Amino acid sequence: MGTQEDVPSTQAGGGEKAQDRRVKRTQQLLARALITLTLEKGYEAVTIREITRYADIGYATFFRHYPDKDALLGSVLDVVLNELLTLFSLPLVQSNAVEDGQRLFEYVQQHHEVIRVLLRSGQSASFVERIVATGTQSTLAKNEQLGNSVVPREIAANHIVTTAITLTQWWLEHGMPYPPQTMGKIYYELIIRPTHAYDATHYLPPI
Amino acid sequence: MGTQEDVPSTQAGGGEKAQDRRVKRTQQLLARALITLTLEKGYEAVTIREITRYADIGYATFFRHYPDKDALLGSVLDVVLNELLTLFSLPLVQSNAVEDGQRLFEYVQQHHEVIRVLLRSGQSASFVERIVATGTQSTLAKNEQLGNSVVPREIAANHIVTTAITLTQWWLEHGMPYPPQTMGKIYYELIIRPTHAYDATHYLPPI
DNA sequence: CAGGTAATGATATACTGTATATCATAAGTT
DNA sequence: AACTTATGATATACAGTATATCATTACCTG
Structure with a gap:
């Protein structure tokens, strides 16, 4: 409802001089x-x-x-993209993937209006392309056990990022019907687990 | 290279009168x-x-x-969308998912120029939104065992379609480096298997 | 708080691309 | 061959972008 939403300060974190x-x-x-x-x-x-x-x-x-217009949107994107990368740069341990996911959806929930805009901003300004490029590289770099006997590493890395985005899109467009905690679990089951090397114990039912 | 590409005849399959x-x-x-x-x-x-x-x-x-412009693209899309739905309406058996995937990538390979255009056509004409809507509904309707203890059915259906699209996108933008057969397997491992109800025997390493 | 600096508002103008109307001509249909 | 219809060419209206100019106002610095 409120026009007074929580727009991350347009001023990017990068070293900028104090503004008028x-x-x-x-x-x-x-x-x-x-x-x-x-x-x-x-x-x-x-x-x-x-x-x-x-x-x-x-x-x-x-x-x-x-x-x-695209440049204006781009300045907003810069801020969000930086914050997202920070969000995922903290934990290097793979076993915390569920928490990673939860953190992601908590962030999305906090800034849902801005993110909804970025995800709907079409081709020209393409938020999606930028986050995919950045995210894939980052994912590929830090994750050793990516991919399994069937799925190549590059595909797995791309898959994680693009799928996290589409899952986020679904969540936003359906009014965020599940809490971030649940989404974190789904994120893990649907996206992360299938992209890691086979380990039979992983695939036993949770209960 | 050739401008002489294989553009599905712009005339949609629907009941159209003979044209001048x-x-x-x-x-x-x-x-x-x-x-x-x-x-x-x-x-x-x-x-x-x-x-x-x-x-x-x-x-x-x-x-x-x-x-x-969007209407022109839309007329091309109509044809492709129809053909894709036909492609997936033949086999109702879930165990043939690998073949489904292979058929998909064979079709994409045949019409790669058109499909590349449709997938890059931005927000306004949004091919993606239309195929997601159509595809998700179709997937949800015909697949009983969708979703498991963690992942809700609606999310799983959406996931299958959107993810198949992003996987196709990756494949096209990287010059189709694997044959459709391989992509079919990847499609199954990465997308279909994780969206189906738990069954421990499914999750044993293929070899 | 005074004086210089820089951002803003208002206005005019050029330009690109979309969209519609009109009419003579050519191509297709029957 | 006669009728019908699509097309090409042209003129026109319009919306939205982008830049330039100048007076005014807000800001920052000393």
């Missing part, structure tokens, strides 16, 4: 406007004019900050 | 042009003017056939 208050204000208003309008009518349908009108910002001012 | 030769010709030229140009520079970047110029068709003529 006006700049910060403008950029935040634009980001909020984009998110609100996208949730209403879809990313492609939103025009820059609408964004600036909704944000009550001069039209030309938009281009002093971003070359186009 | 000129109409058929125009629509085929437009479809071919869209596919070729999209493979070159991406769907969003292609303009209707480029399509008509490449097809050597009058600009205004485009709108006598389709209201916009």
